[in-house]
Amino acid sequence: xxxxxxxxxxxxxxxxxxxxxxxxxxxxxxxxxxxxxxxxxxxxxxxxxxxxxxxxxxxxxxxxxxxxxxxxxxxxxxxxxxxxxxxxxxxxxxxxxxxxxxxxxxxxxxxxxxxxxxxxxxxxxxxxxxxxxxxxxxxxxxxxxxxxxxxxxxxxxxxxxxxxxxxxxxxxxxxxxxxxxxxxxxxxxxxxxxxxxxxxxxxxxxxxxxxxxxxxxxxxxxxxxxxxxxxxxxxxxxxxxxxxxxxxxxxxxxxxxxxxxxxxxxxxxxxxxxxxxxxxxxxxxxxxxxxxxxxxxxxxxxxxxxxxxxxxxxxxxxxxxxxxxxxxxxxxxxxxxxxxxxxxxxxxxxxxxxxxxxxxxxxxxxxxxxxxxxxxxxxxxxxxxxxxxxxxxxxxxxxxxxxxxxxxxxxxxxxxxxxxxxxxxxxxxxxxxxxxxxxxxxxxxxxxxxxxxxxxxxxxxxxxxxxxxxxxxxxxxxxxxxxxxxxxxxxxxxxxxxxxxxxxxxxxxxxxxxxxxxxxxxxxxxxxxxxxxxxxxxxxxxxxxxxxxxxxxxxxxxxxxxxxxxx
Amino acid sequence: xxxxxxxxxxxxxxxxxxxxxxxxxxxxxxxxxxxxxxxxxxxxxxxxxxxxxxxxxxxxxxxxxxxxxxxxxxxxxxxxxxxxxxxxxxxxxxxxxxxxxxxxxxxxxxxxxxxxxxxxxxxxxxxxxxxxxxxxxxxxxxxxxxxxxxxxxxxxxxxxxxxxxxxxxxxxxxxxxxxxxxxxxxxxxxxxxxxxxxxxxxxxxxxxxxxxxxxxxxxxxxxxxxxxxxxxxxxxxxxxxxxxxxxxxxxxxxxxxxxxxxxxxxxxxxxxxxxxxxxxxxxxxxxxxxxxxxxxxxxxxxxxxxxxxxxxxxxxxxxxxxxxxxxx
Numbered sequence: 001x002x003x004x005x006x007x008x009x010x011x012x013x014x015x016x017x018x019x020x021x022x023x024x025x026x027x028x029x030x031x032x033x034x035x036x037x038x039x040x041x042x043x044x045x046x047x048x049x050x051x052x053x054x055x056x057x058x059x060x061x062x063x064x065x066x067x068x069x070x071x072x073x074x075x076x077x078x079x080x081x082x083x084x085x086x087x088x089x090x091x092x093x094x095x096x097x098x099x100x101x102x103x104x105x106x107x108x109x110x111x112x113x114x115x116x117x118x119x120x121x122x123x124x125x126x127x128x129x130x131x132x133x134x135x136x137x138x139x140x141x142x143x144x145x146x147x148x149x150x151x152x153x154x155x156x157x158x159x160x161x162x163x164x165x166x167x168x169x170x171x172x173x174x175x176x177x178x179x180x181x182x183x184x185x186x187x188x189x190x191x192x193x194x195x196x197x198x199x200x201x202x203x204x205x206x207x208x209x210x211x212x213x214x215x216x217x218x219x220x221x222x223x224x225x226x227x228x229x230x231x232x233x234x235x236x237x238x239x240x241x242x243x244x245x246x247x248x249x250x251x252x253x254x255x256x257x258x259x260x261x262x263x264x265x266x267x268x269x270x271x272x273x274x275x276x277x278x279x280x281x282x283x284x285x286x287x288x289x290x291x292x293x294x295x296x297x298x299x300x301x302x303x304x305x306x307x308x309x310x311x312x313x314x315x316x317x318x319x320x321x322x323x324x325x326x327x328x329x330x331x332x333x334x335x336x337x338x339x340x341x342x343x344x345x346x347x348x349x350x351x352x353x354x355x356x357x358x359x360x361x362x363x364x365x366x367x368x369x370x371x372x373x374x375x376x377x378x379x380x381x382x383x384x385x386x387x388x389x390x391x392x393x394x395x396x397x398x399x400x401x402x403x404x405x406x407x408x409x410x411x412x413x414x415x416x417x418x419x420x421x422x423x424x425x426x427x428x429x430x431x432x433x434x435x436x437x438x439x440x441x442x443x444x445x446x447x448x449x450x451x452x453x454x455x456x457x458x459x460x461x462x463x464x465x466x467x468x469x470x471x472x473x474x475x476x477x478x479x480x481x482x483x484x485x486x487x488x489x490x491x492x493x494x495x496x497x498x499x500x501x502x503x504x505x506x507x508x509x510x511x512x513x514x515x516x517x518x519x520x521x522x523x524x525x526x527x528x529x530x531x532x533x534x535x536x537x538x539x540x541x542x543x544x545x546x547x548x549x550x551x552x553x554x555x556x557x558x559x560x561x562x563x564x565x566x567x
Numbered sequence: 568x569x570x571x572x573x574x575x576x577x578x579x580x581x582x583x584x585x586x587x588x589x590x591x592x593x594x595x596x597x598x599x600x601x602x603x604x605x606x607x608x609x610x611x612x613x614x615x616x617x618x619x620x621x622x623x624x625x626x627x628x629x630x631x632x633x634x635x636x637x638x639x640x641x642x643x644x645x646x647x648x649x650x651x652x653x654x655x656x657x658x659x660x661x662x663x664x665x666x667x668x669x670x671x672x673x674x675x676x677x678x679x680x681x682x683x684x685x686x687x688x689x690x691x692x693x694x695x696x697x698x699x700x701x702x703x704x705x706x707x708x709x710x711x712x713x714x715x716x717x718x719x720x721x722x723x724x725x726x727x728x729x730x731x732x733x734x735x736x737x738x739x740x741x742x743x744x745x746x747x748x749x750x751x752x753x754x755x756x757x758x759x760x761x762x763x764x765x766x767x768x769x770x771x772x773x774x775x776x777x778x779x780x781x782x783x784x785x786x787x788x789x790x791x792x793x794x795x796x797x798x799x800x801x802x803x804x805x806x807x808x809x810x811x812x813x814x815x816x817x818x819x820x821x822x823x824x825x826x827x828x829x830x831x832x833x834x835x836x837x838x839x840x841x842x843x844x845x846x847x848x849x850x851x852x853x854x855x856x857x858x859x860x861x862x863x864x865x866x867x868x869x870x871x872x873x874x875x876x877x878x879x880x881x882x883x884x885x886x887x888x889x890x891x892x893x894x895x
Contacts, residue, residue: 058845058853059664068608144621144650147605147663154607154614161613168649215652215666234675235845236749264748268843271746274739442599442858465608475609484612485603 049565051258052286052543054275058235058266063218064137065146067201070465071098072559076254077240077261079204080224082115082134082183083195084253087552087559092369093467095195096252099129099205099224103195110190110508115198117181122245123207124223131183133205135175139166141202145214150200150465158186167214190506192513196466226256238263255548257564258285276541277306284543285565287558292539294353300541301356311558313538313551315368316359318462318472319352321423321531322448322489327456329402336528338393340379341386343531344426349383351418352534359534365476365521367535369553370467372514378525390430402432404456407447410438419459451483451491458489461536467554469517470505477501477524490529497523572879579875586871588632590864595628599858605663621646622663624860635660635864659868660861662854669865672850676834679749680846683770683838684831686763688824690771695778696820702779703786714779721776730769730841737765747843766838774827781819789815817888822881829877833870 053074061067062078069075071084084098095103100115121129138157141149143165154160158174174186187194197203210222219232226248227240240261248256272290275283277300292300292310300306323330323339330336345361352358363377381389394402406423408416417438424434437455439447447453448460464471475481478501479493497520504516525532538556542549547564551557602619603610619625623634623645634643638658645652645661654661654668661668667675698718702711737744744765750758789795789812798808834848847866854862886892 058849066607144617144646145652145666147618147621148607151607151614152609155609155611164650266843266845266849267747268841271734271738271841271843275746278739280742442597442603445603446600485606485610485615 046567047257047564048259049257049545049567050260050262050282050285051546051563051565052282053261053263053560054267054272054283054286054288054290055263055265056267056269056272056288056290060238060263060265061218062221062229062238063146064149064201064204064206064221065141065143066149068148068150069201070555070557071199071201072253072555072561073557074261074263074560075201076225076561077227078221078223078225078229078243079201080251081200081203082198083203084199085555086253087550087555087562089550089552092371093552093554095199098199098251098253099134100198104198106194106508108190110192110194110506111187113185113187113194113198115183115185117183118250119181120247121224121250123205124228124243124245125207125210126245127207127209127222128180129205129224130180131177132180133207134183134203135171135177136166136208136211137204137206138175138202139163139172140206140211140214141165142172143167143214149202151202152197152200152465153202156187156189156191156194156197158188160188166208190508192504192506192508192510193466193468193470196468199466226251226254227261235266237265253561255562255564257548257562273541276309276543279306279309279544284545286543287546287549287560287563288540289557290541292541294357297353297357297539305544306541309542309544309546309549311540311542311549311551312357313553313556315535315553316463316538316556317536318362318365318367318532319348319359319534319536320365320460320462321533322458322460323529323531324453324456324458324489324491325493325527325529326491329399329404330456332397332399333528334393334397335399335402337379338390338397338430339427339432340528340531341381341393342390342426342430342432343381343423343533344383344385344429345533346383347422347426348419348533351415351422352536357537357539359536362532362535363525364532365524365530366469366472366517367464367554370464370469370472370517371510372469372516372518372521374518374521376522376525378522379528385426385429387429394430394432400431403435404432405435405437406457406459407437407439407444407455408459409441409444411441416459423457423459448489449483449485449487459533460487460489462487463556464554468510468513469521470501470513473517473520473524474501474505477529492524492527492529494524494527497527572883575879575882579872579879582875583868583871584636587635587864587868590867591632591635591860592628594860594863595631600624601663601858601860604858621650631860659865662859662861664853664857664859665862669861672862673847673865673869676845676847676850678751679839679844680832680834680848682749682752682759682763683766683835683844683846684828686760686767687770687774687831687835688828690767691774691778691827692824694771695775696782696816698775699779699782700786700816703783703790706787711783714783718776718779721772721774722780724773726769726773726835726837727841729772730766730838733765733769734841737768749844766835766842766844769838769841770831770835777823777827778820781823782816785816785819786812814888818885818892821884821888825877825881825884826874829870829873832873832877834866 064079067075071081072087080098082100083095083103085093086096087093097103099117101118104113104115106113117131123129142163159172163172176184178184205224207222211217220229223243226243226246228243229238230241231239269290272288273292273296300310323336349358349361361383366373406420408420420436424436427434448458462472475487477492479498481488482491500520504513507513540558545566547566548562549558601624602615606615606618640656642656643654643658652661659669662672665672698714702714705711738746745762748762750762752759795808795812834846834851836848836852839846839848850862851866
């Protein structure tokens with residue numbers, strides 16, 4: 001019975017805390033939606049049992065300084081952050097406080113941010129979690145030995161670009177520790193999404209005293225979350241057991257259902273999927289990060305006992321065709337609009353596996369689940385395209401016998417090739433000849449991310465790192481992202497759009513920012529530098545004894561922190 | 568003999584240096600930038616330059632090669648001050664994605680590869696020579712027909728298909744073998760063997776085919792050779808004749824076995840991938856996928872070294888098996 005009252009605590013607490021924090025929340029995005037927030041869609045089952053995690057990655061680690069994982073994944077079984085994400089099967093993801101008491105305050109329009117830590121928090125080793133530990137954790141992420149993580153903070157914090165981590169005794173002064181519970185961040189420019197940035201892996205606390213062997217710290221870290229690593233065999237298996245110092249009433253995002261978690265690493269992707277389909281023995285209590293291939297969908301769909309265990313994302317990754325506006329042939333907006341009309345998106349949808357598994361046809365840049373997403377269609381040619389309208393626009397532009405190159409990566413999957421072929425067929429209908437140029441992934445990326453890349457069009461995909469238009473629109477359409485490894489593959493440069501992006505990025509009122517991003521989305525599409533194609537779905541299978549397994553609208557991964565094991 | 572071995576070893580060293588050069592040159596020619604994979608997100612040019620300088624991938628292929636050779640003798644240091652990582656001599660490079668020197672990585676993966684190679688080699692010899700000998704002795708019989716077909720199938724079917732079939736049938740359908748995983752021999756010899764039976768079956772099936780054919784052909788040749796016909800005519804027992812025949816069979820089999828074992832020791836990429844084993848083959852694959860030059864060069868050199876040594880051992884064994892080679 002003790003279990004029963006405990007298990008509802010996080011959900012109930014979430015509601016109470018959200019209502020309390022709403023009033024004093026600088027991140028006003030969470031003020032309104034929290035009113036009707038509840039977690040009834042999540043099933044309650046007794047706590048306990050062992051959760052198995054089957055990972056296709058051999059390099060699993062609990063190192064936060066170099067991680068790129070969103071805050072709802074397994075890294076966060078062990079580590080907490082200043083803020084975290086609360087996800088719902090039927091509602092948009094919201095930002096909530098984690099170690100902090102709120103989601104951050106700013107008095108100067110988003111350039112300086114203050115966070116206060118909850119009282120009485122302890123690490124697994126019994127030492128108190130202080131603001132200094134948070135600062136040290138962030139500082140570690142600047143060390144050259146920890147490369148590869150989500151590093152938005154590295155260029156935003158004052159002095160960050162010249163800082164090389166704490167190991168030679170230097171501190172980053174723009175992270176100011178006021179006292180044990182108060183931490184202040186000084187940014188180079190106003191940045192409204194900072195409360196989302198501090199949910200990222202590098203913002204997990206690390207006690208400096210425990211960081212004696214930085215290179216292997218991630219194999220046996222000091223835990224702030226509900227689980228601690230009790231055994232770690234590199235590349236093979238990690239075992240997690242409860243951290244006795246974690247208190248459920250201080251944490252609104254982690255349900256901490258299972259007593260124990262066994263993480264098996266480096267398994268063959270297809271073997272994992274097959275094991276989850278078979279659902280035998282311990283695999284009944286397993287979840288994974290395996291990708292389901294289109295060939296497996298049919299089998300899964302034909303058997304309700306399997307399809308019932310599959311989580312399918314309502315939204316997902318943005319797939320689009322970028323047109324290089326620097327090319328003379330594509331410099332006329334009417335030509336780009338004509339291509340928008342000409343593309344047969346229905347065919348592309350079936351290339352990707354159809355509406356149920358592949359994704360939804362889209363005409364906007366932002367995807368559902370991102371605040372500010374608004375449905376509109378400036379070039380509505382229907383699902384299969386409008387050949388007449390496209391021909392009319394091409395004639396208006398005085399273009400005939402158009403020849404274009406389309407580049408794409410050949411080593412990601414076989415789908416890119418089929419996708420390119422479909423685009424070629426679509427454009428052939430309006431008399432545009434397309435030459436396909438498949439390249440290996442590295443060469444392809446070097447080409448499309450250089451300022452003078454020799455190509456007319458490329459297919460591309462994008463997933464936002466946090467739910468804001470900033471995380472999709474800025475990297476793909478700001479003129480600062482042309483060349484030098486930037487993601488602006490259409491080389492789109494519009495001073496008005498740049499100014500609007502800058503203003504929306506700075507805006508600390510995220511509701512207002514969401515509206516600004518929605519306007520920028522449409523403003524860009526008026527110039528038609530891309531053809532939005534699909535919002536690609538993602539799928540994941542779970543064992544038959546797993547509860548609370550779902551993929552929210554954003555991010556396109558299951559929330560691994562709320563999963564429970566039914567015994 | 569000592570002069571012969573010394574001469575072979577000197578040639579081997581030059582060959583390995585040449586292989587390292589070609590690997591490094593190919594890698595740098597392929598426009599791969601390891602710094603991009605390690606740069607994080609977002610990756611502004613300054614960060615990428617910083618990462619590249621730290622990993623020393625901003626230098627030319629020639630520079631990489633000289634540093635690599637130097638590292639073999641005096642070790643290598645990356646970064647400065649408190650940030651530096653050191654790779655002791657003989658340093659085959661440092662893998663940043665794995666945050667470990669390549670020598671350690673190879674040593675960590677070697678037990679898996681050794682176990683895989685040992686079982687597969689034993690099994691393929693037993694099956695290959697056994698079936699080959701039986702079919703030569705009873706030429707045209709049921710065993711002969713079966714093993715010829717078996718060999719044909721083994722030679723023509725790709726490894727991944729056999730791997731997937733074994734996994735599907737014995738793992739998923741019959742639930743008789745584990746799908747994946749590795750248990751070290753010291754931990755539990757029975758669990759060790761239990762987890763490896765699947766991949767052993769796959770590799771030995773593919774390899775045994777060659778041994779069946781060679782053993783059969785060679786044994787048939789030997790048995791019809793003049794000296795053995797004469798021996799039989801003089802009333803020698805079948806056992807005595809066979810013993811002489813086997814010596815003739817051993818020469819090509821040993822030469823073939825030396826190459827196969829060293830190839831197995833270099834890692835079996837496909838079998839390791841199918842059964843989620845983390846040996847040298849898997850390490851090499853991850854190195855290629857992550858544009859990790861150090862791993863690619865290290866594992867390539869290690870495999871090349873094994874092949875050279877394996878060939879040397881085979882060449883040294885030949886005269887012991889066949890006096891004619893000794894005289895020549």
